[in-house]
Amino acid sequence: MALNNLTAINATMRAVVWQGNPYNVAVVDLPMPTIINQTDAIVQMSRAAICGSDLHIYRGTNEGMPAPFGLGHEGVGYVSQVGAGVGSLKVGDPVIVPFTVDEGHLHADLTSQMYAGYGNGGDIGGTQAEYLRVPFADNGLIPIPSLEYTNPTTNESVSLINDYVMLSDIFATGWASLDYAGFQPGDTVAVFGAGPVGLMAAYSAILRGASNVYSVDYVDDRLQLAESIGAIPINFQDADPVDQILAREPDGVARSVDAVGYEQVNRNLTVQSDVIIRNMLAVTSTGGGMGTVGVYNHESNNTATAPRAATVHTDINFSLSDFFFGEFTWGAGPSKPIELAPKLVHLVASGKASPGFIVSDVINIEEAPEAYARFERHETTKVVIAFD
Incomplete structure (x- = not known):
C-alpha cells in the first residue's frame, strides 16, 4: 500500500x-x-x-x-x-x-x-x-x-503566492515547451491546448518576444483568457485549426507546441491521441520546431493502477518522409x-x-x-x- x-x-x-x-x-x-x-x-x-x-x-x-x-x-x-x-x-x-x-x-x-x-x-x-x-x-x-512584491508606482504590496505556485510545474513546463521547440524571439507560435499548461506556454511565448501566438482549444473561457494576454484564439470546433492558422500564416508558424498530451480530443470531442501531432506537422513551417510537454503515458491493461488506461491509445503512425523533408526538429519531455x-x-x-x-x-x-x-x-x- x-x-x-x-x-x-x-x-x-x-x-x-x-x-x-x-x-x-x-x-x-x-x-x-x-x-x-x-x-x-x-x-x-x-x-x-x-x-x-x-x-x-x-x-x-x-x-x-x-x-x-x-x-x-x-x-x-x-x-x-x-x-x-x-x-x-x-x-x-x-x-x-x-x-x-x-x-x-x-x-x-x-x-x-x-x-x-x-x-x-x-x-x-x-x-x-x-x-x-x-x-x-x-x-x-x-x-x-x-x-x-511592492509595486514601485503605487507602493502597494501585492501577494505573489499564486504566481509562485505556478513555478512548481506549469509555468516552467510552458516555458520549457518553447525550448523544446527551439523558440527564438520574433517567432510565430501555435500552442495546441489552452488549459493551464497551454496558457502558460502562450504567456511564455509572449514574454519572450513572439511575434504572433495562436492558442488552439474549444473551451470559450480558456480562449477568452488566451486572448486577454495577447494570443490569437483558434476554436477548433469552428473549423479545422490548421486551415484557420494557415489563413493567417500562409507559410506556417515557426514553432508549435503540444500542451495537452494523450487524452487530447478531436473536433467531435472524442479522445484521439494523434490529433495534435498531425496538426503540428501540418502547420509548422519548413525548418521549424515542435515541442511536446503534454503527458504521454504507456498503453496499459493494468486495471490495478489504471482502471481506464486501456481506453487510451498512444501509439501513433505518421510519415517520416514528411518529417524529413519538412526539416523539422522535435523536442519532448517534462520540464x-x-x-x-x-x-x-x-x-x-x-x-x-x-x-x-x-x-x-x-x-x-x-x-x-x-x-x-x-x-x-x-x-x-x-x-x-x-x-x-
Whole structure:
C-alpha cells in the first residue's frame, strides 16, 4: 500500500487522496509526515494546485503507483522541520515545491521520481495535503525571497503566492515547451491546448518576444483568457485549426507546441491521441520546431493502477518522409523547474511575470472533490487549495 512513508503517529493532517476509483477523490485524515532521513525537510503547505496531469489520475488512465496515494505535485509552503543534514534551509523559509523529487547525488535525472503517484513517487505523498516530506531538501526545494512584491508606482504590496505556485510545474513546463521547440524571439507560435499548461506556454511565448501566438482549444473561457494576454484564439470546433492558422500564416508558424498530451480530443470531442501531432506537422513551417510537454503515458491493461488506461491509445503512425523533408526538429519531455528557477523566480519577484493570472478558484481542501469534478468539466481554469 502506498503512503507508507507516513509514520503512524497521533498527529494527523487532511489530504486529498486517490483511492483507485475513476472520477472520484476523497479528503481524508492521514498521519503527518516525519523526518525519515537527515536530508529531509517537512513543508507546511500554504497553497497547492490541481494540475491537468492530476486529471489523468482522476480519470483512471494514468499507469503509476497502486492506489491509494496522496494527490498533488504543485505547491508553496514554509519549512517546518529540517533534518540534521539539511544545510541551506531553515525553519520558516518560504519555498516552492517543484513536481520533480530530487534523488540525491547518485542520480542526475530529476524527472524520474515525482510526487503523487507519477514515476515511482507514490510513497512520498502529494502537495494537496497540510504537510509534505521532501527528500534531499537542499536540492529538492526552491527558496523564494518573499511572498509579496511592492509595486514601485503605487507602493502597494501585492501577494505573489499564486504566481509562485505556478513555478512548481506549469509555468516552467510552458516555458520549457518553447525550448523544446527551439523558440527564438520574433517567432510565430501555435500552442495546441489552452488549459493551464497551454496558457502558460502562450504567456511564455509572449514574454519572450513572439511575434504572433495562436492558442488552439474549444473551451470559450480558456480562449477568452488566451486572448486577454495577447494570443490569437483558434476554436477548433469552428473549423479545422490548421486551415484557420494557415489563413493567417500562409507559410506556417515557426514553432508549435503540444500542451495537452494523450487524452487530447478531436473536433467531435472524442479522445484521439494523434490529433495534435498531425496538426503540428501540418502547420509548422519548413525548418521549424515542435515541442511536446503534454503527458504521454504507456498503453496499459493494468486495471490495478489504471482502471481506464486501456481506453487510451498512444501509439501513433505518421510519415517520416514528411518529417524529413519538412526539416523539422522535435523536442519532448517534462520540464525541470529547479533548473529554470533562477530566471523564473526573478521574473515573478520583480513583477515582470504574473503567471497566477490563470487562477480562477481558491478553495478550502474540503472542497477538493467538487473542484476536481468542475475541472474535469472545464468549468474552472486553475484551482488553488489554500491551507492558511
